[in-house]
Amino acid sequence: MKAAVFEGLGQLTVRQVPDPTLPDEESVILKVHACAICGSDIRIFHHGNPRVHPPQIIGHEVAGEVVAVGSKVTRFRVGDRVAVGADVPCGECEWCREGLGNNCAINYAIGYQFPGGFAEYMPLNGLTVRYGAVHHIPENLTYDEATLAEPLGCCINGLEMCHIHLGDTLVVIGAGPAGCMLMRAARSFGATRVIAVQRSRARIEFAKRLGGADKVICSEDIDPVEGVLQATGGRGADVVITANSSVETHEQALRMVRNRGRINFFGGLPKGARPISLESNLVHYKELCITGSHGSVPRQHRLALEMLASGTIPGKEFITHTFPLDEIQTAFKVAEGHSGMKVVIHPHP
Numbered sequence: 001m002k003a004a005v006f007e008g009l010g011q012l013t014v015r016q017v018p019d020p021t022l023p024d025e026e027s028v029i030l031k032v033h034a035c036a037i038c039g040s041d042i043r044i045f046h047h048g049n050p051r052v053h054p055p056q057i058i059g060h061e062v063a064g065e066v067v068a069v070g071s072k073v074t075r076f077r078v079g080d081r082v083a084v085g086a087d088v089p090c091g092e093c094e095w096c097r098e099g100l101g102n103n104c105a106i107n108y109a110i111g112y113q114f115p116g117g118f119a120e121y122m123p124l125n126g127l128t129v130r131y132g133a134v135h136h137i138p139e140n141l142t143y144d145e146a147t148l149a150e151p152l153g154c155c156i157n158g159l160e161m162c163h164i165h166l167g168d169t170l171v172v173i174g175a176g177p178a179g180c181m182l183m184r185a186a187r188s189f190g191a192t193r194v195i196a197v198q199r200s201r202a203r204i205e206f207a208k209r210l211g212g213a214d215k216v217i218c219s220e221d222i223d224p225v226e227g228v229l230q231a232t233g234g235r236g237a238d239v240v241i242t243a244n245s246s247v248e249t250h251e252q253a254l255r256m257v258r259n260r261g262r263i264n265f266f267g268g269l270p271k272g273a274r275p276i277s278l279e280s281n282l283v284h285y286k287e288l289c290i291t292g293s294h295g296s297v298p299r300q301h302r303l304a305l306e307m308l309a310s311g312t313i314p315g316k317e318f319i320t321h322t323f324p325l326d327e328i329q330t331a332f333k334v335a336e337g338h339s340g341m342k343v344v345i346h347p348h349p
Contacts, residue, residue, distance in 0.1 A: 003119035017119070022123065035060075038151065060110040063083045082136055085110075086109045088114065148342065158266045169238050183213055194211065204216050319343075
């Protein structure tokens, strides 16, 4: 089969590799119809990841069709349409037994230790089928739309960590695909006012249209902390989520959130980034709650599919570019260039 293989920093090669076989009796093989590009795929491409050992097929926002099943598989049949989430619980540790597999110390993931979706076919081993986020795609969703369940599941995890209350004012710093999903999904959690902080002018309109932001603050025009305080009458936001990879925004969040507010560090920082300067007195005197979130659990992936199927999140509008597998290098550049939103790879012509 044809696959895009990560062979080292800055090296992503489309070439022929052996067709996958069923790893065990509880596994399945998917024909990959769509795999979207995530910011973490771009970070792996540029900076690597300790869990990714080249050569490896990456890509973890996957939707496909079951084409083979192991003899002990009961949940899926050949022909089923399924979406796959990235995180795979080990199923044995205390975190996994508590339903918090994204905190598993082993931290298995599709496109990391296990082969990913930038390929014509991909295996899902028995561990993934038993414990991972593998769900049937609702009939009214396309394969492309179903790939969004993976990042949306991560957004649901972040929003749950924030404990958003009815009537809250939310600030999301960063209006990329995840940022806009966070803004839109936050309405379902009770947020009544959403403010976007965005540096790239190209994405300001996306923040208004896809994120449904009530107000957008361009950080090129005004200090974002000052902008948020002005927009909230000096009070600050109830919740601030950093949906970007900038150290400075993590520091700004502390100064734009109100007393007893909640902060979620949603976006990871690149390798080599300086540590943030944490003004602990702000946390102390404002009685702040600071959380982080990464990945999601199967329940959240399933809920994401339901939100997409209901139209709560307009999946089609988030997908601005599609490319065949042979053009994945161009697709990565487009995803990195902020000219659009979600970029989807179609491994089959």
